[in-house]
Amino acid sequence: MALIVQKYGGTSVGNVERIGNVATKVKGWRDQGHDVIVVVSAMSGETNRLVELAKATQETPSPRELDVLLSTGEQVTIALLAMALAARGCPARSYTGSQVHIRTDSAFNKARILDIDNQHIRADLAQGRVVVVAGFQGIDEAGNITTLGRGGSDTTAVALAAALKADECQIYTDVDGVYTTDPRVVPEARRLERITFEAMLEMASLGSKVLQIRSVEFAGKYNVPLRVLSSFEEGEGTLITYEEEGMEEALISGIAFNRDEAKLTIVGVPDQPGVAYKILGPIGDANIEIDMIIQNVGVDGSTDFTFTVHRNDYKKALEILQNSSIELGAREVSGDNKIVKISLVGVGMRSHAGIASTMFGTLAKEGINIRMISTSEIKISVVVDEKYLELGVRALHSAFGLDQERP
Amino acid sequence: MALIVQKYGGTSVGNVERIGNVATKVKGWRDQGHDVIVVVSAMSGETNRLVELAKATQETPSPRELDVLLSTGEQVTIALLAMALAARGCPARSYTGSQVHIRTDSAFNKARILDIDNQHIRADLAQGRVVVVAGFQGIDEAGNITTLGRGGSDTTAVALAAALKADECQIYTDVDGVYTTDPRVVPEARRLERITFEAMLEMASLGSKVLQIRSVEFAGKYNVPLRVLSSFEEGEGTLITYEEEGMEEALISGIAFNRDEAKLTIVGVPDQPGVAYKILGPIGDANIEIDMIIQNVGVDGSTDFTFTVHRNDYKKALEILQNSSIELGAREVSGDNKIVKISLVGVGMRSHAGIASTMFGTLAKEGINIRMISTSEIKISVVVDEKYLELGVRALHSAFGLDQERP
Numbered sequence: 001m002a003l004i005v006q007k008y009g010g011t012s013v014g015n016v017e018r019i020g021n022v023a024t025k026v027k028g029w030r031d032q033g034h035d036v037i038v039v040v041s042a043m044s045g046e047t048n049r050l051v052e053l054a055k056a057t058q059e060t061p062s063p064r065e066l067d068v069l070l071s072t073g074e075q076v077t078i079a080l081l082a083m084a085l086a087a088r089g090c091p092a093r094s095y096t097g098s099q100v101h102i103r104t105d106s107a108f109n110k111a112r113i114l115d116i117d118n119q120h121i122r123a124d125l126a127q128g129r130v131v132v133v134a135g136f137q138g139i140d141e142a143g144n145i146t147t148l149g150r151g152g153s154d155t156t157a158v159a160l161a162a163a164l165k166a167d168e169c170q171i172y173t174d175v176d177g178v179y180t181t182d183p184r185v186v187p188e189a190r191r192l193e194r195i196t197f198e199a200m201l202e203m204a205s206l207g208s209k210v211l212q213i214r215s216v217e218f219a220g221k222y223n224v225p226l227r228v229l230s231s232f233e234e235g236e237g238t239l240i241t242y243e244e245e246g247m248e249e250a251l252i253s254g255i256a257f258n259r260d261e262a263k264l265t266i267v268g269v270p271d272q273p274g275v276a277y278k279i280l281g282p283i284g285d286a287n288i289e290i291d292m293i294i295q296n297v298g299v300d301g302s303t304d305f306t307f308t309v310h311r312n313d314y315k316k317a318l319e320i321l322q323n324s325s326i327e328l329g330a331r332e333v334s335g336d337n338k339i340v341k342i343s344l345v346g347v348g349m350r351s352h353a354g355i356a357s358t359m360f361g362t363l364a365k366e367g368i369n370i371r372m373i374s375t376s377e378i379k380i381s382v383v384v385d386e387k388y389l390e391l392g393v394r395a396l397h398s399a400f401g402l403d404q405e406r407p
Numbered sequence: 408m409a410l411i412v413q414k415y416g417g418t419s420v421g422n423v424e425r426i427g428n429v430a431t432k433v434k435g436w437r438d439q440g441h442d443v444i445v446v447v448s449a450m451s452g453e454t455n456r457l458v459e460l461a462k463a464t465q466e467t468p469s470p471r472e473l474d475v476l477l478s479t480g481e482q483v484t485i486a487l488l489a490m491a492l493a494a495r496g497c498p499a500r501s502y503t504g505s506q507v508h509i510r511t512d513s514a515f516n517k518a519r520i521l522d523i524d525n526q527h528i529r530a531d532l533a534q535g536r537v538v539v540v541a542g543f544q545g546i547d548e549a550g551n552i553t554t555l556g557r558g559g560s561d562t563t564a565v566a567l568a569a570a571l572k573a574d575e576c577q578i579y580t581d582v583d584g585v586y587t588t589d590p591r592v593v594p595e596a597r598r599l600e601r602i603t604f605e606a607m608l609e610m611a612s613l614g615s616k617v618l619q620i621r622s623v624e625f626a627g628k629y630n631v632p633l634r635v636l637s638s639f640e641e642g643e644g645t646l647i648t649y650e651e652e653g654m655e656e657a658l659i660s661g662i663a664f665n666r667d668e669a670k671l672t673i674v675g676v677p678d679q680p681g682v683a684y685k686i687l688g689p690i691g692d693a694n695i696e697i698d699m700i701i702q703n704v705g706v707d708g709s710t711d712f713t714f715t716v717h718r719n720d721y722k723k724a725l726e727i728l729q730n731s732s733i734e735l736g737a738r739e740v741s742g743d744n745k746i747v748k749i750s751l752v753g754v755g756m757r758s759h760a761g762i763a764s765t766m767f768g769t770l771a772k773e774g775i776n777i778r779m780i781s782t783s784e785i786k787i788s789v790v791v792d793e794k795y796l797e798l799g800v801r802a803l804h805s806a807f808g809l810d811q812e813r814p
Contacts, residue, residue, distance in 0.1 A: 016463040050483070056423040058490035065493070068501050069486035072479035076457070079476035083465035086472070094475050098505065099550055120550075143506055143527075 002167035003035045003125075007135065007157035010044035011174045012231035013077050016084075019043075022172075022231065023084035026130055030090060035125045037164070039135040039157040040081055042073025063108035067137075067147045071097065074134035074153070082132045092130040095120060097137035097145075102156065104138035104146045111138060111146035113155065116163040133160060151212035158215045162222035169224050170237075171211060176230035177238035178203065178210055180254040180402040185393050188403035192238050192253060197226075199253040200240045202345040202379045216240065243347060251348035252355070252400045255393055258341045261291065262314035263372065263383060264307055264321055268331025271303040278328060279305055282320050288313040292341070292374045292381065302331070306372060308383065311337050339371060340389045343381040344396060356380055362399040368392050409574035410442045410532075414542065414564035417451035418581045419638035420484050423491075426450075429579075429638065430491035433537055437497060442532045444571070446542045446564040447488055449480025470515035474544070474554045478504065481541035481560070489539050499537040502527060504544035504552075509563065511545035511553045518545060518553035520562065523570040540567060558619035565622045569629035576631050577644075578618060583637035584645035585610065585617055587661040587809040592800050595810035599645050599660060604633075606660040607647045609752040609786045623647065650754060658755035659762070659807045662800055665748045668698065669721035670778065670790060671714055671728055675738025678710040685735060686712055689727050695720040699748070699781045699788065709738070713779060715790065718744050746778060747796045750788040751803060763787055769806040775799050 006026065013019050022038075030036050050069050054061040061069075078094035085092035100120055104111035124131045135153025138146050148155050154171055161169035177191040178200065195203070197220035204213050210228055219226040219240065229237030269275055276295065283290060291308045298304065309317045314337045325333045349355050359380055363370060368391065372383035384392055397403060413433065420426050429445075437443050457476050461468040468476075485501035492499035507527055511518035531538045542560025545553050555562050561578055568576035584598040585607065602610070604627035611620045617635055626633040626647065636644030676682055683702065690697060698715045705711060716724045721744040732740045756762050766787055770777060775798065779790035791799055804810060 016460060019464060053423060053483070053487060054490060057426060057487045058494040061490050062493050065486040065489045065501055068489070068503070069483060072482045075479045075482075076460070076476060079472040080460060080464045082472045082475070083461060083468050086469050087465040094472055096475070096552075099552075145503075145506075 001033045001035070003037075003164060004029060005037045005039065005157050005161040005164070005166045005169045006172060007039040007153055007170065008041070008172045008231055009153065009174070010041040010047070012172050013040050013081065014044040016080065018231075019077070019080050019084050020087075023081060023088050023090070025231075026081075026085060027088050027090040030130055037121060037125070037131045037133060037160055037166070038081065039133050039153055039160060040074060040077040041135050041153040042070075043077055046073040046076070064144060067108050067145050070147050071134070071137040071145050074136050078132045078134045085130055085132070090130055091128060092132055093124050094132040094134075096134045097156070098139045098143075100133060102138035102159070104140055104148070106140040106142070106144065106146065108144075108146055110149040111140070113138060113148070113159045116159060118160075118163050121160075121164065151215070154212045154215035155218055158218045158222070158224055158226065161224045162218070166224065168227055169219060170227045170229060171215075172229055172231040173210060174231065175210060175228070176233050176235045177228055178240075178254070181256070181393055181397055185257075185390055186397045186403070188397065190403060190405075191235075193236065194239050194241065195253050196243050196347050197240055198378055199345050199347050202343065202376075203254055203256050211240075251352055252344055252346035252402065254345055254402065255396050255400075256343045256345055257389060257393055258343075259386070259389065260311045261308045261339055261341050261383065262311045262317075262335065262337035263339050264309065264314075264317055264333070264335045265304065266321055266325055266328075266330050266333050267304045268298070268302045269305065269325075269328050271297055271301055275303065275328065276305070279321070279324055280307070282324055283307075283309070283317055286316060286320060288317050288320075292372060292383065294372055294374065308339075308341070308372070336371075338386040339383050340386050341381050341383050342389070342392050342396065343379050344400070345379050347378050349378050349380070358399060359396060362395050363392055366391055366395050368395075408440045408442070410444075410571060411436060411575050411577060412444045412446065412564050412568040412571070412573045413577045413579060414446040414560055415448070415579045415638060416560065416581070417448040417454070419579050420447050420488065421451040423487065425638075426484070426487050426491050427494075430488060430495050430497070432638070433488075433492060434495050434497040437537055444528060444532070444538045444540060444567055444573070445488065446540050446560055446567060447481060447484040448542050448560040449477075450484055453480040453483070471551060474515050474552050477554050478541070478544040478552050481543050485539045485541045492537055492539070497537055498535060499539055500531050501539040501541075503541045504563070505546045505550075507540055509540075509545035509566070511547055511555070513547040513549070513551065513553065515551075515553055517556040518547070520545060520555070520566045523566060525567075525570050528567075528571065558622070561619045561622035562625055565625045565629070565631055565633065568631045569625070573631065575634055576626060577634045577636060578622075579636055579638040580617060581638065582617055582635075583640050583642045584635050585647075585661070588663070588800055588804055592664075592797055593804045593810070595804065597810060597812075600643065601646050601648065602660050603650050603754050604647055605785055606752050606754050609750065609783075610661055610663050618647075658759055659751055659753035659809065661752055661809065662803050662807075663750045663752055664796060664800055665750075666793070666796065667718045668715045668746055668748050668790065669718045669724075669742065669744035670746050671716065671721075671724055671740070671742045672711065673728055673732055673735075673737050673740050674711045675705070675709045676712065676732075676735050678704055678708055682710065682735070683712070686728070686731055687714070689731055690714075690716070690724055693723060693727060695724050695727075699779055699790065701779055701781065715746075715748070715779070743778075745793040746790050747793050748788050748790050749796070749799050749803065750786050751807070752786050754785050756785050756787070765806060766803060769802050770799055773798055773802050775802075
């Protein structure tokens with residue numbers, strides 16, 4: 001008998017029939033003797049409907065009131081799921097974030113969980129009830145309703161699992177696990193049985209939108225075993241844990257990619273202390289997030305900077321950079337918004353040499369020119385022309401044997 | 408400067424545009440220097456939508472979970488109204504029933520308010536904010552969400568007005584006040600400027616659906632001046648208060664009627680102690696509410712009973728009565744579901760003789776046969792054939808001068 005926290009997203013609870021299916025699934029786990037806590041999101045479409053109502057009422061809706069409004073979405077789902085469970089003879093009780101004291105800071109629309117009072121939950125579990133908790137929401141010290149921002153329901157589930165020392169936190173979604181890469185690009189992509197928190201973080205942050213980064217970080221921090229599975233199909237999904245001794249860890253977990261990148265370059269800047277800050281400071285001040293950064297020092301005492309930003313911020317970043325370049329006496333500013341980033345991710349890289357050269361060799365053989373390279377302990381990213389995305393990902397997927405069954 | 412509690416019903420906040428109109432109205436009161444607390448219902452249609460979702464999920468939805476679900480309706484409205492006020496430069500803050508500790512008993516779906524913590528509200532008013540409170544909802548001792556049942560938002564408004572000792576509780580609705588009778592039946596019906604709590608209770612319980620009975624009782628109990636006005640038109644509405652000395656109280660406030668009545672008679676029952684209980688007990692046990700009751704004692708030691716029930720319960724009541732009649736050895740059972748009740752209401756009756764005879768005389772002159780009569784201190788009700796409803800109400804309205812302007 002285990003204590004399991006399950007989270008079902010908006011698509012999984014998108015209508016009354018689907019809520020019924022979730023209830024049947026939950027009851028199945030409970031009938032096996034497990035204690036089950038279920039965290040749910042708003043029914044798909046509901047959050048957007050509420051946001052539209054807010055925008056029609058106030059151009060920039062008050063953050064406090066927006067949270068009062070949005071938190072109703074999950075509240076509807078918890079009540080319906082508790083009813084659906086009861087209708088199947090499974091005793092259940094629903095709680096809002098406020099009712100189980102999911103205490104957060106006061107950063108409306110993007111609050112962070114501080115702690116959870118699990119007294120109610122423990123009492124209900126002891127009485128054989130399934131406990132249904134509204135994801136995405138909490139209350140601050142003063143009793144104001146807060147929300148955790150998009151994807152916050154995953155964080156709620158992980159936080160509950162941590163607070164209750166659950167045996168597993170299961171995130172049900174519309175995919176059946178974490179894949180070696182996007183199956184729409186590589187049909188041979190395979191579901192991973194396991195992946196480490198670190199590798200998952202790199203995969204997630206690079207655009208594999210299966211899990212929210214924050215929830216993976218949270219799970220890693222509190223060592224909560226996390227499992228991603230499908231709401232709609234049977235299967236084991238993918239388990240995300242720390243590397244265990246003797247665990248068969250793959251050399252490479254997968255290949256992530258990001259189509260939303262743009263690249264900017266400033267050439268011939270005098271190489272003086274503080275120059276990086278002078279270039280990147282104004283970009284950051286404009287709330288533009290910078291991803292990769294590369295600096296080359298030239299022979300003539302000048303230096304070149306290249307960095308990438310989200311494609312939506314390209315124009316604005318280019319303008320800012322052009323202004324800075326005059327001030328700095330730079331030789332030239334250029335940019336390219338037809339690039340993509342491809343990343344190889346795997347904790348095995350730490351102990352294995354030759355991964356980078358295999359990667360670069362594979363791309364070279366396909367005639368793909370590498371425009372930027374950046375590496376971390378468990379990741380190698382390259383920037384290439386947009387048109388090479390599919391070719392590059394497929395070649396790497398095959399070169400690293402990701403389409404082969406593991407031994 | 409006064410402290411005013413205003414309540415806007417579902418039609419008044421039925422869409423974003425109407426919520427905007429309410430905000431403009433509320434701001435107008437605040438700009439005049441008043442402290443304003445606003446209680447709102449769910450947007451019209453929303454409660455029904457939620458009830459449908461519940462019924463589609465569980466045949467008889469769990470009462471606790473139904474309240475979790477339904478309370479979201481008002482929560483949406485408070486957030487939107489607070490936004491609409493802010494958009495008009497009027498500082499505002501919204502609160503759910505739970506946030507202002509509207510503490511109720513645990514009778515889910517029909518809870519009663521026990522007390523209210525007005526600390527938050529006082530603090531916000533002191534800071535110049537309009538306070539927006541969700542109607543219809545509260546929390547019980549254990550922190551469960553409760554609702555007060557249909558029309559509960561009126562009760563919330565009155566309870567807040569009582570707790571804060573407000574100068575006036577204004578109920579905004581889609582009619583512009585309380586009328587001498589239904590204007591659809593008597594076009595000459597006039598709006599009353601004032602009516603007493605007692606007369607209002609009689610008018611409300613007899614089918615003038617302007618205000619919930621419970622909220623009028625509550626207002627009377629705590630002596631909260633209550634005003635009914637229109638959300639859509641300008642006007643003074645109708646003020647409901649206690650009789651004041653020197654107050655021009657009308658002899659008759661108005662004429663109420665009820666089309667939903669049915670009449671049952673059991674003839675020739677042995678006149679023994681406990682016979683009323685034997686007849687009416689089984690009816691009550693079947694959850695059928697009995698309205699008027701009349702008993703005649705015959706000369707032969709037997710007695711006749713006539714009583715009225717809601718027309719929907721007619722068939723069921725008749726069946727029960729037929730069964731009882733065999734047991735009781737009654738002579739005959741008969742019924743009529745084509746009857747209506749017409750009531751004359753007015754606190755002036757207490758001190759004026761001749762009202763009843765004027766009433767009966769007026770009906771006789773029109774050839775209307777009276778089938779039952781029942782009187783209270785401030786009300787005379789008669790049961791007549793359905794077909795005479797309009798004729799009877801119009802004749803009485805004119806006979807008592809209700810279509811005349813008061814001096």
